[in-house]
Amino acid sequence: MPTTPDMTTASDPGLLDTLQHQVAVFARRAEQTRLGGVGQVRNSMDRAAYLLLNRLDKEGPMGVKALAASMGIDSSTVTRQVAPLVDTGLVKRTSHPEDGRAVVLQLSPRGQARLDEVRSSRRELMAELTQDWTPEERTGFTALLTRFNTALSARQSSQAVPDAVTQTDS
DSSP states (O other): OOOOTTOOOTTOHHHHHHHHHHHHHHHHHHHHHTTOOSGGGTTOSOHHHHHHHHHHHHHOSBOHHHHHHHHTSOHHHHHHHHHHHHHTTSEEEEEOSSOTTSEEEEEOHHHHHHHHHHHHHHHHHHHHHTTTSOHHHHHHHHHHHHHHHHHHHHHHHHTOOHHHHTOOOO
């Protein structure tokens, strides 16, 4: 890949050290606050629940194995993380219409309402944190963060153990 004057390469350890430090600080602060939003909704939904509900909302009902694959985690993790969501009525478990032995997970109306509430609160927090940013800065940061997360995901996928991907639905 050709370099341009504003591109950083591995030959710039100072900048890369600063980048890795800032990513570590971001991860710690995001986990401490859960970037949960503002008001009463703040910190009211953990990261795993938010990501699972969000995925079911975006992609629709699916089995445990498909949900795990789409999130890049193993089926046992999805099963463990979805159990409290089922217990609290945020997710419904139903039988697959074509194979009654298989389980399909679906966002419940209560889960949809809760997800909408949390999204709204988190959106308000993002607006507050970036209130003095220009629209171009918000767009650029979002694009770069998405690119960074995509690269992390691709790296994780390339290092995944093949047996972890072939687990069965629970």
